[in-house]
Amino acid sequence: MTDPLRLGIAGLGTVGTGVVKIVQRQAALLQARSGRAVQISAVSARTRDKDRGVRLGGYAWEDDPVALATRDDVDVFVELMGGSDGPAKAATEAALAAGKDVVTANKAMLAVHGQALAETAEAAGQVLRFEAAVAGGIPVVKALTEGLAGNEITRVMGVMNGTCNYILTRMEATGQGYNALFEEADKLGYLEADPNLDVGGIDAGHKLALLASIAFGTQVSFDNVQLEGIQRIEIADIEQARDMGYRIKLLGVAQMTGRGLEQRMQPCLVPADSPLGQLEGGTNMVVLEGDSVEQIVLRGPGAGEGPTASAVMSDVMDIARGIRLATFGQPAAGLQPATPANSAVPAPYYIRTQLFDKPGALAKVATALGESGVSIDRMRQYGHDEPTAPVLFVTHKTTKEALDAAMDGMAQCDVVDGTPVAIRIEAV
Amino acid sequence: MTDPLRLGIAGLGTVGTGVVKIVQRQAALLQARSGRAVQISAVSARTRDKDRGVRLGGYAWEDDPVALATRDDVDVFVELMGGSDGPAKAATEAALAAGKDVVTANKAMLAVHGQALAETAEAAGQVLRFEAAVAGGIPVVKALTEGLAGNEITRVMGVMNGTCNYILTRMEATGQGYNALFEEADKLGYLEADPNLDVGGIDAGHKLALLASIAFGTQVSFDNVQLEGIQRIEIADIEQARDMGYRIKLLGVAQMTGRGLEQRMQPCLVPADSPLGQLEGGTNMVVLEGDSVEQIVLRGPGAGEGPTASAVMSDVMDIARGIRLATFGQPAAGLQPATPANSAVPAPYYIRTQLFDKPGALAKVATALGESGVSIDRMRQYGHDEPTAPVLFVTHKTTKEALDAAMDGMAQCDVVDGTPVAIRIEAV
Numbered sequence: 001m002t003d004p005l006r007l008g009i010a011g012l013g014t015v016g017t018g019v020v021k022i023v024q025r026q027a028a029l030l031q032a033r034s035g036r037a038v039q040i041s042a043v044s045a046r047t048r049d050k051d052r053g054v055r056l057g058g059y060a061w062e063d064d065p066v067a068l069a070t071r072d073d074v075d076v077f078v079e080l081m082g083g084s085d086g087p088a089k090a091a092t093e094a095a096l097a098a099g100k101d102v103v104t105a106n107k108a109m110l111a112v113h114g115q116a117l118a119e120t121a122e123a124a125g126q127v128l129r130f131e132a133a134v135a136g137g138i139p140v141v142k143a144l145t146e147g148l149a150g151n152e153i154t155r156v157m158g159v160m161n162g163t164c165n166y167i168l169t170r171m172e173a174t175g176q177g178y179n180a181l182f183e184e185a186d187k188l189g190y191l192e193a194d195p196n197l198d199v200g201g202i203d204a205g206h207k208l209a210l211l212a213s214i215a216f217g218t219q220v221s222f223d224n225v226q227l228e229g230i231q232r233i234e235i236a237d238i239e240q241a242r243d244m245g246y247r248i249k250l251l252g253v254a255q256m257t258g259r260g261l262e263q264r265m266q267p268c269l270v271p272a273d274s275p276l277g278q279l280e281g282g283t284n285m286v287v288l289e290g291d292s293v294e295q296i297v298l299r300g301p302g303a304g305e306g307p308t309a310s311a312v313m314s315d316v317m318d319i320a321r322g323i324r325l326a327t328f329g330q331p332a333a334g335l336q337p338a339t340p341a342n343s344a345v346p347a348p349y350y351i352r353t354q355l356f357d358k359p360g361a362l363a364k365v366a367t368a369l370g371e372s373g374v375s376i377d378r379m380r381q382y383g384h385d386e387p388t389a390p391v392l393f394v395t396h397k398t399t400k401e402a403l404d405a406a407m408d409g410m411a412q413c414d415v416v417d418g419t420p421v422a423i424r425i426e427a428v
Numbered sequence: 429m430t431d432p433l434r435l436g437i438a439g440l441g442t443v444g445t446g447v448v449k450i451v452q453r454q455a456a457l458l459q460a461r462s463g464r465a466v467q468i469s470a471v472s473a474r475t476r477d478k479d480r481g482v483r484l485g486g487y488a489w490e491d492d493p494v495a496l497a498t499r500d501d502v503d504v505f506v507e508l509m510g511g512s513d514g515p516a517k518a519a520t521e522a523a524l525a526a527g528k529d530v531v532t533a534n535k536a537m538l539a540v541h542g543q544a545l546a547e548t549a550e551a552a553g554q555v556l557r558f559e560a561a562v563a564g565g566i567p568v569v570k571a572l573t574e575g576l577a578g579n580e581i582t583r584v585m586g587v588m589n590g591t592c593n594y595i596l597t598r599m600e601a602t603g604q605g606y607n608a609l610f611e612e613a614d615k616l617g618y619l620e621a622d623p624n625l626d627v628g629g630i631d632a633g634h635k636l637a638l639l640a641s642i643a644f645g646t647q648v649s650f651d652n653v654q655l656e657g658i659q660r661i662e663i664a665d666i667e668q669a670r671d672m673g674y675r676i677k678l679l680g681v682a683q684m685t686g687r688g689l690e691q692r693m694q695p696c697l698v699p700a701d702s703p704l705g706q707l708e709g710g711t712n713m714v715v716l717e718g719d720s721v722e723q724i725v726l727r728g729p730g731a732g733e734g735p736t737a738s739a740v741m742s743d744v745m746d747i748a749r750g751i752r753l754a755t756f757g758q759p760a761a762g763l764q765p766a767t768p769a770n771s772a773v774p775a776p777y778y779i780r781t782q783l784f785d786k787p788g789a790l791a792k793v794a795t796a797l798g799e800s801g802v803s804i805d806r807m808r809q810y811g812h813d814e815p816t817a818p819v820l821f822v823t824h825k826t827t828k829e830a831l832d833a834a835m836d837g838m839a840q841c842d843v844v845d846g847t848p849v850a851i852r853i854e855a856v
Contacts, residue, residue: 018720022578025719026578030577030578033757131575137720137724138724139570139574139576139724142570143567143570143571143575146574146749146751147567147570147571147742148567148742149458149462149741149742150454150738150741150742150744150745151738151741152457217460273706275703278703291454291734292446292450292565292735292738292741293728293734293735294729294734296565296567296726296727296729297727297728298725299725299726300721300723300724300725301721301722306721307721309720310576310718310720311575311721312578313579314574314575316578317578318574321753322752323574323751325751329461330463331463334460
């Protein structure tokens with residue numbers, strides 16, 4: 001009989017409570033599958049006296065997560081507190097120093113300190129795993145690290161922030177603007193305490209940086225993720241993109257190019273009939289592309305008690321089964337710093353502008369595009385009551401530099417009302 | 429420096445050639461990720477003198493796969509010959525007896541002999557893995573066995589035969605009947621030597637039985653898969669299902685019910701706007717549902733050199749990394765025989781019939797349905813030039829027994845022309 005695997009769980013919010021429930025409810029199943037009992041020795045949270053709808057009486061309580069992480073009766077420290085620094089990092093370091101394995105859902109901590117923590121863990125012979133940090137219940141870290149281990153990864157894409165996708169798809173469904181849907185998401189409790197983590201793309205950027213490290217064998221480099229949130233997306237863009245056969249998603253894209261590692265988290269147009277284009281509400285989707293596998297698409301709940309706890313338990317069960325992988329799929333000490341690409345791979349762009357309704361207006365704008373080397377694939381002018389006409393362009397593939405020059409040129413035309421909007425169209 | 433992992437590959441068709449190419453092309457990547465070199469020692473195939481577009485000169489050649497499987501310089505026997513018995517099984521058994529690990533893409537062999545082979549492997553301390561046997565490049569065995577290891581699995585569904593999905597979606601796109609598209613698929617080389625493996629649902633049934641074993645901790649039981657192929661699907665069904673908001677898929681469903689394990693591989697209607705309903709052509713999709721994760725959907729190429737070789741390499745890389753799992757996720761010796769459910773979970777059904785155009789015809793048919801306890805959710809009668817009118821019903825949830833009784837009753841009505849068609853509607 002193998003010894004039980006003993007967990008110490010720090011953080012009893014939604015995810016922590018979910019993990020406790022699985023360990024209690026599925027004890028027999030976990031033992032049958034791993035060959036050993038999975039037990040909880042001790043827990044820790046900010047507030048002790050709170051009804052979490054789950055029995056905690058049988059577990060030791062620690063006020064201090066560092067004390068929890070270093071207990072003799074803990075084999076695996078399960079870090080579910082969150083925050084890139086502070087107690088989460090201190091307790092993770094203490095756990096590794098004390099010879100514990102660590103399972104965490106903390107994308108912020110790993111995006112900033114993942115390289116150092118992974119090196120520490122691997123030097124000590126411990127594992128540090130983070131399935132729950134990316135795309136909730138979708139086992140994407142495992143799919144990428146292990147399932148596609150024979151592939152040279154060519155591109156990783158994903159819609160990995162359910163709140164942003166909820167806001168964007170609700171904007172389309174209701175015809176309401178960004179601010180109204182932001183408030184709706186806030187009321188539903190979908191936003192982080194700092195909403196910019198969601199709508200500014202930071203949370204999704206953390207996840208992208210973690211996947212990029214695994215995919216391309218480079219050190220996590222969140223600082224080099226080009227970040228753009230969804231705040232500037234107007235209902236007109238959503239409706240007119242739809243009219244052209246696209247939908248707007250906050251899309252993360254990581255790919256290794258001849259010019260270095262490109263990591264972008266930004267609103268993009270994707271074809272409405274693609275799997276990414278069909279994604280509704282808070283669901284997450286990750287697209288993995290490799291030289292042999294071509295493309296696989298993984299879809300599932302990106303948050304929530306059960307799904308995120310399921311991902312935590314995937315890591316716990318790996319450890320119970322003796323599966324001991326390097327944090328980023330290969331020894332952290334050998335990971336190279338990524339050279340960030342200094343420009344994005346060329347792509348078509350969607351451009352929306354308002355033109356004053358006078359002779360030669362369209363010619364002037366088209367000239368501005370042409371002079372910057374941007375050629376037009378499709379153009380559409382809509383009927384209008386106002387003195388300006390909405391005009392849309394879909395360009396052929398162009399560099400971001402040429403596009404920026406064209407946008408500057410357009411803005412200087414005396415026929416353009418306001419600032420034109422450009423959104424990248426990602427081939428998916 | 430860890431010793432290299434040495435492969436012996438039996439079978440140099442599409443998949444075998446693909447594996448050789450990955451090992452050659454990605455040698456550095458495989459070594460970086462697993463910490464050891466992955467090499468090929470020897471290969472075997474039916475024909476030696478054949479240009480496979482790949483260098484084989486550095487490898488020993490064996491005419492006999494059993495000899496290959498037992499070579500001293502082979503650590504992992506990679507079985508890519510196919511066939512449930514014969515050389516594949518003999519060589520797999522010989523490899524396990526000689527202390528080799530085995531990686532196979534052979535769904536037929538495992539669906540029939542998986543339990544015995546897994547017991548043999550585990551008793552000998554060897555691993556027997558089969559990621560490539562199910563859904564091509566999609567790492568679904570890993571997702572289910574490891575990624576969802578903390579879940580009580582509630583249902584597994586999948587479109588796992590690309591040829592059938594190709595035929596069905598081409599029928600819809602072209603308006604041509606089954607026979608014409610069967611011939612088209614044959615010309616394109618999409619059909620197995622015995623086409624009934626594809627269109628009869630056998631190949632997909634093998635895959636479903638393997639997933640069910642992992643999902644529910646039961647012995648593989650292919651004999652208990654209720655099998656129905658796509659041969660009886662008419663273009664009228666595809667068009668009229670579409671008109672009602674559905675598409676027809678050859679869908680595998682496995683779920684554990686109070687009455688036992690239900691395993692069905694049969695044409696089903698699924699909502700046209702669901703991920704399964706949106707699946708086109710030869711792509712595969714597997715839907716996994718668990719008590720915690722809710723639902724995840726995996727989509728990818730179900731066949732082909734690169735994708736299937738990618739799946740083989742996933743197992744090879746697991747072994748190279750020291751990941752040693754039981755074939756079906758828990759010790760085979762402890763798996764219980766599945767009690768097959770004696771009836772399917774109730775569901776709504778689509779019924780298509782032709783009624784003679786005379787007074788009271790619809791009433792008679794509706795009475796036949798009602799007398800069997802089948803109630804009608806939606807009904808649609810189409811305009812017609814012939815003496816009979818096409819009439820469609822969508823029923824409320826009903827048992828298969830009540831449905832069969834209703835179909836008998838309808839067939840006996842003197843107002844029905846020909847035999848009515850019933851197809852299950854699966855809630856996805």
